[in-house]
Amino acid sequence: MSLNKITIILVDDHAVVRAGFKMLLASSDKIAVIGEAERGEQAIQLYQELKPDIVVMDLSMPGIGGLETIRRIVQRDNEASILVFSVHHEQVYINRALNAGAKGYITKNSAPEILAEAIITILQGETYVEKGLLKEGGDSHKPGDYQSLIASFSPREFDIFNLLAQGLTVHKIADQLCLGNKTVANYATQIKKKLQVDTTAELAHIAVNLGVTIR
Structure with a gap:
């Protein structure tokens, strides 16, 4: 982690979403967004160039997609800190993201303070999953096996x-x-x-x- 501020790369294919999260993070004097990407391939390149403290990224992107992006970044740096923020709350996505190497998972409709809390927790070496997500389980729609x-x-x-x-x-x-x-x-x-x-x-x-x- 840098001495002055936590450095972040934001990855989302919607510029409006990135702008919103950037504004949210700008309210903290401890955090600096140093790069933005709209697809996985670009995120991997930026990560190698900028070496941020943490990557905050969506799963839904054109190209190789979020899960493969996580895997490739972690393959290059097994100490990479990646926080997923997604519209998906299904258990299968949380498991896939964490298994791919993400250190945290929150939803896009989570409270603003959750984002900063997740970032701090991850950079302290812990895993952060938004409360309530791991209890979902997908039981409301589970035809067959x-x-x-x-x-x-x-x-x-x-x-x-x-x-x-x-x-x-x-x-x-x-x-x-x-x-x-x-x-x-x-x-x-x-x-x-x-x-x-x-x-x-x-x-x-x-x-x-x-x-x-x-x-």
Whole structure:
């Protein structure tokens, strides 16, 4: 941490959201936003250049997306401090973000003081999850065993499941994740087999019903 102020990079694909959070953080004389990014690839580059104390980022972004961004930053620096702020409150996203390497998770509708509290807690070496989130569990919509099946997906399976549910083709997913078309097609077949569905439309229906699509 810097001697004078906590340095932060804000990552969100909506400029209005970044401006709002920047204004919120500016009210503290202990915090300085030193960089902003609208997509994961840009965030990784900025992190390497600026070495902030903490990255405050959304999960829903074009390109490689938030979860993969977290994984790549942590791969480069296993001491990286990342706080997720998202519209998603489902247990599966909190678990995925923390498993990817994030140190904290709050929702975008949390009280303003929660953001500063989360940042301070994380920089003290602790994990911060907004109160109430870990109790959600997703029980209000859990048809069959889909929730547990999706929770058991590998990180790559989950990313591809999410992109398929958004309607992306195998080719577009391959381009976005820098994988071969055949690799993505194999993952898609494997995911459908696990969920016991034949079509991408059925897969998307499951994702929507469980509230587990990022965009």
